Amino acid sequence: MIRTSTASAFDRAIQSMNSQQARLYQLQQQIATGEKLTRAADDPVAAAQATSVRSEITRIEVERRMVGFARTVLQQADTALGTSTDLMNMARDLVLQAGNATMTASDRASIAAEIRSLRDELLAVANTRDGSGAFVFGGQGTRTAPFVETAGVVQYVADPGSQEVGRDVRVSTSLDGHAAFMSIPDGAGGQQSVFDVLDAAIAALSDPAATTADIQAATQAAIDGIDSGLASVSLLRSTVGGQLRMIDQIESSLDNSELDAQARLTDIVGVDLAAAISEFARIHNGLEASMQTYAKLSTTSLFNYIR
């Protein structure tokens, strides 16, 4: 025969209502926050995955900021290289014009002056600053102008090369000014700068005593040098263009990775609303039933019938 202890019957009823109520509050919190993990013990493996995915999302944002910064620098470089090309083409036209046999010494002198101002403009473009106070063509990095004119000669005082950032694919945040403007073959196995080429042309065209043969030799050397310079600039410009396209790809792949990470995070920590709400309804019904039966049972007593 099974006897029931009245006190423990009450205890059990109270325990059962307590545990149903606790689960109801837990579900209510999950539905309200949209997250099923309120603490690691709810699902330790998911908690670890969530930590790692959240960190990955931050990392993606860091990466986006880094390539975004590189993009502004590279866009500035692209513009500066375009301007340089224009300036060098204008100088080339002027040199060709000066080579014309009808030109007088004074005509050549005024052309030389024009070339002089183009050359100064080119130097300013080569020393373009980015928004952060550094130099676009600063090589491996410099806070002072990388192209310095000393006694009429332009020198590159930064370290040749480039500065790079990025986790997997590296992009430049500072470009090699030496390669762009300073490495033109001088015809004798050495190197000269585009500024040297222009300076030599200016000197030859400004010389009132120059013979026709001198002018011809000088203009030919200048044209050759400017063409080499244009080639260097356009080589760097194509590298810059390539990096900008790469940044587009990196950014779109970062967007995809972030979407993917966000989706994974939702999978891991997000609550399945339909399931949660239906469980809530089920337990709520159960609790109400418990309460009703408890109320009924607790009023049933033989003492009620003893008069």
Place this chain on the structure above:
Amino acid sequence: MGVLEIGTSALRAAYAQLQTTGNNIANASTPGYVRQRVILAEATTTFSGGGFMGRGVDVVTVERQYNDFLAREVYLATSAEAADRARAGALGRLDRLFADSSNGIGAAYDELNAAMADLANRPFDPAARSVLAQRATVLAQRIAVADSRFEQIGADVDRELAQQAVELNQQLAELAAINNRLGALGGNPQVPNDLLDRRDYLIEQVNRKVKADAYINHDQTVSLYAGTGDALVLGADAARVEIATDPENPNVARLVLSSNERPVPINASMLGGGSIAGLLEFRNGDLQESRWQLGQLAGAVAHAYNMQQSLGLDLNGQPGADVFRTGAVRSSGAASNDGNARFTAAITSGEQLRASDYELRFDGTNYEVRRLADGATSSFGSLPIEIDGLEITLDGGAVAPGDRYTIQAASAFAGNFSMVLGDPARWAAAAPAAPKVGAGNAGTVSVASFGITSNDPATAAPVTITFTGPGTYSVSGAGTGDPTGVAYAPGDTISFNGWSLVLDGTPAAGDTITIAPPADPASNNANAAQLLALADRGIVGGKTVTNGYGDLVAGIGARAQAAEAGERASTAWRQSATSARDEISGVNLDEEAARLIQFQQAYQAAARVITASQQMFDALLDATN
């Protein structure tokens, strides 16, 4: 006379039954109360010549409705539930402390890396540097705060344990007093039921604290033994328990039992149940191991970042100073030691650090080091000892043969973890040397990668590598030994003076690469990029910092989850054991109501017998008048 006597005995019996039923109803909700029943027996008959005549009813005793086997089951289940509940409760608290993902160590580390990326972008930018310094300070604070939370929880658990020990001692003393009273009855079978109820109730309460095996002796006294076999209550003597810090390891709490003899430390793992066992398991196991994991992370982070800093140059052109400082490693010696040595330890490899403290024993010749986390031991002939990325050194005093020391390694690192760089200009963003491809090179050679791999006094010394052909080169510069005719194949790593260089393209004879300090070190970001790359490297026991921290959080979560599952199981067991016991010992009010009616009727019937006897007597008197 016979009828009156019988009626009176029936009245007495019914009255006793009504009294007992009333007592059952009164105590229906009293903890520890065991339902009682009046045991009746026929009175001895008398021979009347015409057969044996019944002489009424005797009240033999008032019996407790009690089953020893079921009661023991309740004790066992109670101690199991109390242990699981205590451990689950403490773990739940720890779990909630680490649940806040937005304010945790992981989030602080992510923020540090975001700021590090800005430093790599523009290494001379003072704003980037000071933001980075703030982020590093926040990370250090979070680690130190997490450690102090571990310590706080440990201290709270110690207080809780001390409180439980006080309660346990009161209960043991009361049981001994009950034994004393029961013993004084000298084995009389009529024993006060309330005393037995109180005895059994106390045994159950003791089992909530520590698992205790109860043996009921023939005189109804109880002998109570702990899970280790040590006596808790014997006759009128009660042992005293005390929670004390292990003198050999201040991170370990233990239970000490003192009876009439000297105090005996109890092996917590053999207690077997009760909230004290659960709390000790949490305190010495879960809490300790989680704290070790945090310490491992802290030590590894400090070592990796300080190491990478030391390879770079700061804004002032100085070698990078330490960013983080860990808590110092200390040792504590056993009371039995003859020597008075103090040990400390420095981190030599953050990656090899283990989540553990160590025990060091000296036998006169060799030092035996035991890793406390898994018990693995290694033997060493001399000091200093290199183990698990640590160098253990003597910090003072002397070691004597037979000495035993606990070296608090992982448990020390996260304590007072701090950011010590100070001036943001001291972030070593620059590498001390940078490669430059010769301006007049005829070949297509370019730098694929260049890195500083170790501290070398000659790292910044100018070095020129000159190719004498596509397959050979010579080197000149301080520290290189100026080798000539070194064979070269594409992709080879060229390493000198603590740097290493990999080239792309094909060199031509006469091509040069020079390694020299950067023209403007303040603008160089090579070391900042390496500091940022630490986020992707397995610097915490082969795992990234993020994953290492994730493991710590998940580990605590898994412990809490398992403890809660254990608690649910043992609660179900305790509930079913209690139900089984209460089916016999508990009061059912409906049953008592029915008995009330039954015994009331019996009383009325007995009273009627007495009235009948009186009427018979009156009739006799009338007849004789």
